[in-house]
Amino acid sequence: MRKLLNNLTFRVLVAITIGILIGHFFPTTAAKLKPLGDVFINLIKMVIAPIIFLTIVLGISNMGDLKKVGRVGGKALLYFEIVTTVALVIGIVIANWVKPGAGVEAAAVKGGDISAYAAQGKDLDWVKFFMHIVPDNAIKAFAEGEILQVLVFSVLFGIGLTRMGERGHSLILTFEKLSRVFFNILNVVMTLAPLGALGGMAYTIGKFGLATLLPLAKLMGTVYLTMFLFIFVVLNLILRYYRVSLWRVLVYIKEELLIVFGTSSSESALPQVMDKLENMGCSRSVVGLVIPAGYSFNLDGTTIYLSMATIFLAQVFSVDLTLGQELTIIGILMITSKGAAGVTGSGFIVLASTLTAVRVIPVEGLALLLGVDRFMSEARSITNIIGNTVATIFIANNENEFDRAKMQQAFGLLEKEELTNYKY
Structure with missing residues (x-):
């Protein structure tokens, strides 16, 4: 029981x-319990930027070959x-097939004020996004938790450290110790x-109520x-290509998934997933490059x-x-879905910018x-x-930077004494 x-x-x-x-x-x-969830997420955010910085810098410095850094980044x-x-196309196809917006009365659904989102959506464009990637102040990027900017600075720092050769070895050892310190802090925060x-869950149910789900239950279910289906068909097939079990991976990161579900924030599990993937056999260099970049560019x-919300609103307004x-x-979302990375309320901002660009669906429909x-942010x-x-697992395998023995150990399939004899 105690266990x-x-x-x-x-x-x-x-x-x-x-x-x-x-x-x-x-x-x-x-x-009134919202501060509990906010404080926990803030504690996680406190260590995200330093952990990403140290992981990327150490990964690049250990990789040594700068051409390899570019190759891994390009593949990612x-x-x-x-x-x-693929995710975009699947969303649009299923939304057209199921038609979750058919029969929904716009006036019957209680909405809210979307003016702020609509205003930001009109101003959102890919030029601003790419300009935002490069920080004008590296310290400011860390202070404000701008993950993409921290990623860019970390890559440049790692390249600079690598070019120092043996002279940078002492600094690498210091960063190794600092990395361990921050992961120890993370372990304390996780309690x-x-x-x-x-x-987080109490606030969501208390604030919005289960009754708000009924008018849009079909959309939520779809x-x-x-x-x-995307996870267990598309992502499962991707992992099966390298003979990795999706189910075992999900069991391995189950704690992180539950935390994300409870807090409705993927940030709350970002550092832990990075640590677990490294322990599972993915090289530090791949983890350090793919996870932070994926946080902005791979939001499946x-x-x-x-895609489904856009088609849903089109159906509601006939x-x-x-x-x-x-x-x-699809073309617009391929750009705008990446243009609001790290922006609060980014889902609505991207939707607003998409509806503004298409100009056939009322942007006021966001209120619905x-x-x-x-409730859908958890999913x-x-x-x-x-x-x-x-x-990360796919890129690590593709780069031959994946230790299957460590994966088997992480999945609990091998006893420790068997690892020395394990071949893959």
């Missing part, structure tokens, strides 16, 4: 259950574009994960089902949601989109989605983090 109580997975599950009950039966009290970006495009999950869950218009939507967006965040986990 069960000390299990983080069990404690997070219990916390989520308690959060749902408090949210449903004591909504006023539950809405190509993979991201292919897989997110508060149940409180974060309880606060989105969840599509993401389920967000991509599916955006806008019969032509094939050309749907292809235009406000009530259920929080988006979980799909995003699974997608980036799969991407």
